[in-house]
Amino acid sequence: MKKFSKIARDGIWQQNPALVQLLGLCPLLAVSNSFVTAFSLGIVTVLVLTISNVVISIIRLILNEDLSLTTQITVLATCLILSDIALQAWYFELHHRIGLFVALIVTNCSLLSRAELSSSSNPIISSAIDGLMMGLGFFWVIVLMGTIREGLGSGTLFSNMHMLLGPAGKNLEITFSHNGFLLLVLPPGAFLSLGFLIALKNFLFDNRD
């Protein structure tokens, strides 16, 4: 149990893929300009990481070591193709916005290195937990960035939720200002807000130790 709590702490905070390892930056920065896209991509990442970690660790039991990298990439790409097709079928409008970045998760070094690390020594359950926690670590950062950038940048929150929830989502939009700080929604805002988030994390880290 102690081991699992360490895995959880590593994934969500200490070795956070987005804030500490700086991996998966392209999807993180590109998609976080609104809450709904950030949230959806976060969910996809959590699912893909967990499922692919489990599949890879099962395959590893019967596989020659030399083939591991190729297998990992293929398993990951398969999971991503499945989620891509699912998005296209049920959330077409959303797929149009985040489709490219769903595919790009595959080159995300974090997925590769973690899958390697966790499934080489750990049994299936702990690599599943590892994938889940790494995914959640990525998830909270991307959702936080989506909230900050949409809230300050365009002065709204939960806009366009109908892309995710259907017609019911239309009423969820909260508007607190009609003229936001546009820079935050534009590409430079992504870099700046992540920079300040990392600085904030460093600040909290330094004070605790």
Add this chain to the structure above:
Amino acid sequence: MSDGIAILLTTVFVNNLVTIQFLGLCPLLGASQKFDSAIGIAVGTAFVLTLASAVSYIIESCILSPLDLQYLRLVIFIILIVSLVRISEIIIRATQPRLHALLPIFGISVPLIITNCAVLGVALINVREAHSFLQSIFFGFGAAIGFALVLILFAAIQRQQRASVVPKVFRGAAINMITAGLLSLAFMGFTGMGQ
């Protein structure tokens, strides 16, 4: 031809790969510590990017589309990129052994080019925008030049930055992000140049 040059200029400045589309950030933050290695990475990636755009176009239009196998695109493109990087490494090793021995010094490692989302991203954008063969090549080449430009600029800025005093919490990744943000802001100035 003028169409190709328009694509080239737009991808270098207006839709710059790194600062506007966020592709290829891992090598930007990982490898630009040294000015020399930045140039090495830029040349290596430029070569692979252009080649990958051409070959992925051929595969897409000759194999995947006619056979209705578009859903395999992602797997095929990744395997293609991995093999292209490996092949170019083998060719360099066979023909230019001395240059190959120098590669690690320049910071060119094979995984770094493979994990570069830029290569896969450009191949996928080519398909999404339905570029023709020549357009794909120009797009790949323009993306590569845009990437090289930003990488070298960034390495130069970092060299300057080492001499300045940075607040403790901003040291490392945070200040790099903010530098990239300002660079991106500068590139926003090119918006509308294409029209």
